Amino acid sequence: MEQEQPKKVRSEFIFFAWRNAKLRIGVSILLVFIVFAVVGPFLVKYDPYEYSGPMGAPPSREHWFGTTIFGQDVFSQFALGTRSTLTVGLLGGCIGTMVGILVGLLGGYRGGMLDEFLNVITNIILIIPTLAVLIIIAAYLEVRGILTQSLFIGLTAWPWAARAIRAQTFSLRVREFVDLARITGRSSLRIVLTEIAPNMMSYLLLVFILQFGGAVLNAATLDFIGLGPTKGVSLGLIMNNAVLWAALQLGMWWWLLPPGATIAAIVGALYITNVGLDEIFNPKLREM
Amino acid sequence: MLSLERVTKVYRLGAFGLQKLIAVRDVSFEIGEREIVSLIGESGSGKSTIGKLILRLTPITSGTIRFEGTDVSTLNGLSLKEYYRRVQGVFQDPFASFNPIFKADRVFRMVRDEFYPQVGMREWNEKVEGALRAVGLNPPDVLNKFPHQLSGGQLQRFLVARALLLDIRLLIADEIISMLDASTRVDVLNLLADLKARGLSILFITHDLSLGYYISERAIILYRGRIAEMGPTDKIYNRPLHPYTEMLMESVPRLDRKWEEEGRIERKAALTGSVPGGCVYADRCPKAMDICTREEPELKEAETGHFVACWAR
Amino acid sequence: MLQVENLTVYYKTIRGYVQALEKATFTLADGEIMGLAGESGCGKTTLGHSLIYLRPPMNYIGGRVVLDGQELPIWDMEKMQEFRYRHISLIPQYAMNALNPTRKIGKMIAELLESRGVSYSEILPELKRRLDLVQLTQDVLKMYPIELSGGMKQRMVMVISTLLNPSLLIADEITSALDVSTQKAVCEMLVEFRDRGFVKSTIIITHDISILYQIADSIMVMYAGQLSEKAPTEVVFQDPRHPYTRMLIGSLPKVGVRYQEERLRGIPGSPPQLLNPPPGCRFRDRCPVAFGRCTEVPPFLEISPGHSVACWRAF
Ligand SMILES: Nc1ncnc2c1ncn2[C@@H]1O[C@H](COP(=O)(O)OP(=O)(O)O)[C@@H](O)[C@H]1O
Ligand SMILES: Nc1ncnc2c1ncn2[C@@H]1O[C@H](COP(=O)(O)OP(=O)(O)O)[C@@H](O)[C@H]1O
Numbered sequence A: 001m002e003q004e005q006p007k008k009v010r011s012e013f014i015f016f017a018w019r020n021a022k023l024r025i026g027v028s029i030l031l032v033f034i035v036f037a038v039v040g041p042f043l044v045k046y047d048p049y050e051y052s053g054p055m056g057a058p059p060s061r062e063h064w065f066g067t068t069i070f071g072q073d074v075f076s077q078f079a080l081g082t083r084s085t086l087t088v089g090l091l092g093g094c095i096g097t098m099v100g101i102l103v104g105l106l107g108g109y110r111g112g113m114l115d116e117f118l119n120v121i122t123n124i125i126l127i128i129p130t131l132a133v134l135i136i137i138a139a140y141l142e143v144r145g146i147l148t149q150s151l152f153i154g155l156t157a158w159p160w161a162a163r164a165i166r167a168q169t170f171s172l173r174v175r176e177f178v179d180l181a182r183i184t185g186r187s188s189l190r191i192v193l194t195e196i197a198p199n200m201m202s203y204l205l206l207v208f209i210l211q212f213g214g215a216v217l218n219a220a221t222l223d224f225i226g227l228g229p230t231k232g233v234s235l236g237l238i239m240n241n242a243v244l245w246a247a248l249q250l251g252m253w254w255w256l257l258p259p260g261a262t263i264a265a266i267v268g269a270l271y272i273t274n275v276g277l278d279e280i281f282n283p284k285l286r287e288m
Numbered sequence B: 001m002l003s004l005e006r007v008t009k010v011y012r013l014g015a016f017g018l019q020k021l022i023a024v025r026d027v028s029f030e031i032g033e034r035e036i037v038s039l040i041g042e043s044g045s046g047k048s049t050i051g052k053l054i055l056r057l058t059p060i061t062s063g064t065i066r067f068e069g070t071d072v073s074t075l076n077g078l079s080l081k082e083y084y085r086r087v088q089g090v091f092q093d094p095f096a097s098f099n100p101i102f103k104a105d106r107v108f109r110m111v112r113d114e115f116y117p118q119v120g121m122r123e124w125n126e127k128v129e130g131a132l133r134a135v136g137l138n139p140p141d142v143l144n145k146f147p148h149q150l151s152g153g154q155l156q157r158f159l160v161a162r163a164l165l166l167d168i169r170l171l172i173a174d175e176i177i178s179m180l181d182a183s184t185r186v187d188v189l190n191l192l193a194d195l196k197a198r199g200l201s202i203l204f205i206t207h208d209l210s211l212g213y214y215i216s217e218r219a220i221i222l223y224r225g226r227i228a229e230m231g232p233t234d235k236i237y238n239r240p241l242h243p244y245t246e247m248l249m250e251s252v253p254r255l256d257r258k259w260e261e262e263g264r265i266e267r268k269a270a271l272t273g274s275v276p277g278g279c280v281y282a283d284r285c286p287k288a289m290d291i292c293t294r295e296e297p298e299l300k301e302a303e304t305g306h307f308v309a310c311w312a313r
Numbered sequence C: 001m002l003q004v005e006n007l008t009v010y011y012k013t014i015r016g017y018v019q020a021l022e023k024a025t026f027t028l029a030d031g032e033i034m035g036l037a038g039e040s041g042c043g044k045t046t047l048g049h050s051l052i053y054l055r056p057p058m059n060y061i062g063g064r065v066v067l068d069g070q071e072l073p074i075w076d077m078e079k080m081q082e083f084r085y086r087h088i089s090l091i092p093q094y095a096m097n098a099l100n101p102t103r104k105i106g107k108m109i110a111e112l113l114e115s116r117g118v119s120y121s122e123i124l125p126e127l128k129r130r131l132d133l134v135q136l137t138q139d140v141l142k143m144y145p146i147e148l149s150g151g152m153k154q155r156m157v158m159v160i161s162t163l164l165n166p167s168l169l170i171a172d173e174i175t176s177a178l179d180v181s182t183q184k185a186v187c188e189m190l191v192e193f194r195d196r197g198f199v200k201s202t203i204i205i206t207h208d209i210s211i212l213y214q215i216a217d218s219i220m221v222m223y224a225g226q227l228s229e230k231a232p233t234e235v236v237f238q239d240p241r242h243p244y245t246r247m248l249i250g251s252l253p254k255v256g257v258r259y260q261e262e263r264l265r266g267i268p269g270s271p272p273q274l275l276n277p278p279p280g281c282r283f284r285d286r287c288p289v290a291f292g293r294c295t296e297v298p299p300f301l302e303i304s305p306g307h308s309v310a311c312w313r314a315f
């Protein structure tokens, strides 16, 4: 009996998770791309920047996704680009979530001056146009890698997450189990880590997914306007080049469509997953 | 043992704390050894705030709270921990008092981590089982379970057991039975009575007057953060001096007598804004005189041990 | 006059049916104020709701409800619309906090009446008379719900829900969140509404039995989805026949009773799960006088006029 209940709770979660069509669709799409990001680069036959074929050729057996105007293999660029875009999304999303959690938990639990201070910083970063700052920073740096890009994106995307987590923390910290931990003599840090954070796990997962989606989009935007990594490929960079060389006007859809559709699909799938998870975590939204 | 001297608590609300809410004002009372004192008042009258001030869960605005002579606000670090070893609390909502994602007996483990890290696991488990039995629970029935697998009454007794693991002298019980069903209520009440027999003092916070009578020898009637009346429970219940207490006693649904037809119960019963200079009860009081709206009555002793704050007395 | 026969309502969940109301049979006379009491989770709200609005996942399983000689199609959400509010009115638990905060109260009432095909302006004089009666100024019609205190809101809700003189009013825990003085005012109002004929009969759902002692004509006690006992109020207190009722009354603290003088006793144990309740009398586990027969479900039988009990020991 004792052992049964928690299992039931977990299996109920899986039951609802499986029944939720949005989650199934979202996760499936994501899985496809993640698998592709891992496996894809091994299928690559050409160096992405090597002039390996005829210029501007449509998809063929040699070049599955055709070639660019210079004769580079689009599939090679695409496979490596998907990997780096997902990496930036993951890293940027992690950094954004982490900073958001830290600031949100700290301000929300301690309140007072510290909270006011963090709140001001949060609001400043929230108000200044993120993209403009990213552009300025990106333009300033001569060598830009995937890591630096993730860092920029993560460090500018956390404010809304911090706000949401702060609000959650506020509502949790007045719960009686927190008072109980306090009169047991627990330190604030331990209370935040062992009482409050575990209760927000589902919420933190949602925050991470949204940060992930946002980071993918931000990275693509930066690349697209030519401020992406100076070395390497990414989906945004492919699109940037395609647009630069007027792929659309020349009817070279195979150059522009795969990266564009993939970014849309990844971000879309993340949002659908988010809605699905929300429905599962929030019993009120569960459909019986 | 515990004394409050002109304790005031002001909450700051709104952006930058510009608005003020006076939750408790100039409250003084004492709790003696082996005494159960009821703190009675309607919701919002400041009962929980007083409990939280005593437990150092919210900072005091002015006044002093002393426990065995020591000013509680001076405690920190180790001395605060020693204070919690002797003064503990149990709160209103048994379900909210447990972190829903952990097993309920985690509250015991936490006590061991913080206060008795040197005690061996075997010895500790015995101690926990002893405490559970002392509150009328059968350890195998309740250990190793999640909060949602236990009833409200069981959880509430769990919390009392948790307090018993420490060498407590004073227990702050904030509406601990208001969420329980009648059938389990009495058991928790009786448990408090047993604790008193073991030498504990209890501040029993409640809005239910019949519970207060059953359990306590002294009662404090709180109204809008002020003490209206304070004294031996039977005097307060049978010969209330303050018009507010009178009104309360007439409205308690008793099982031994029906409400009088059309008592003088005000149906207005709407609280209107903040209180100006006079008596906090003046706007509802049937006995209000001129002075009541101008000057605030002080708490004064009407007969031995029985205090009232009312100009009409 | 309300007659309920074998009314059975379950909640459909992924793990099966929660048997929250099992074969309820009782009558409610005109002019009767009946209190419905029992531990939380015993099915009081379910019973109240099933007479008017089967909110999913409630499932109608069987039984009949007859109001003033007419059978109610309670299994049919559409057809029930005709009876709701006009003939049966429900004040749900927490109703006073559920008032739409963005609507002025007068406007809200007008919309409600319109949806029932009643003209607001025609009923306005009566509405004002009733507001006077409960000592609310007519200005409340121009106010937003947040501008009223808890007691005022509860009185407002009572006036609204009885405006069309329904035959039956169901009030679910309307006094629970109130202070004793407002509690008393609201209770007195319920009696007054009955006396003035605004409602014919009333079911008051509450877990606070001392309130029922004050105003109810009869009390019905439920346990784990089944009716245990129904009797006139005095009889319930003087001569309860179901062991659960007895223990419940024995556990109530009374002003004037101290633990040193008279130690009250609770009821050991806790109610059974309603997902797969044990067969037979559901109180059996906690019952001090249970015997072999109790493995069969005791019928809810009238043992003297107006006094019904479901216990093998009482027959
Ligand atoms: N943390 C808080 N911040 C602001 N106001 C509060 C807070 N806690 C309580 N109050 C206010 O203080 C008053 C007294 O509250 P409380 O002590 O909880 O009363 P009681 O326990 O008697 O119901 C109420 O008006 C309440 O709204
Ligand atoms: N939506 C629901 N789904 C499943 N079970 C429910 C639902 N609502 C209530 N129940 C169950 O039905 C039983 C009766 O509930 P309720 O009528 O609300 O009790 P009461 O009003 O007496 O406290 C309880 O055991 C409760 O757990």
Ligand code: SF4
Residues within 6 Å of the ligand: C242, C243, C244, C281, C282, C283, C284, C285, C287, C288, C289, C290, C291, C294, C298, C310, C311, C312, C313, C314
């Ligand atoms: S029927 Fe049996 S078990 Fe049920 S209440 Fe009566 S004696 Fe107890």
Ligand SMILES: [Mg+2]
Residues within 6 Å of the ligand: B047, B048, B049, B175
């Ligand atoms: Mg309180």
Ligand SMILES: [Mg+2]
Residues within 6 Å of the ligand: C044, C045, C046, C093
């Ligand atoms: Mg209910």
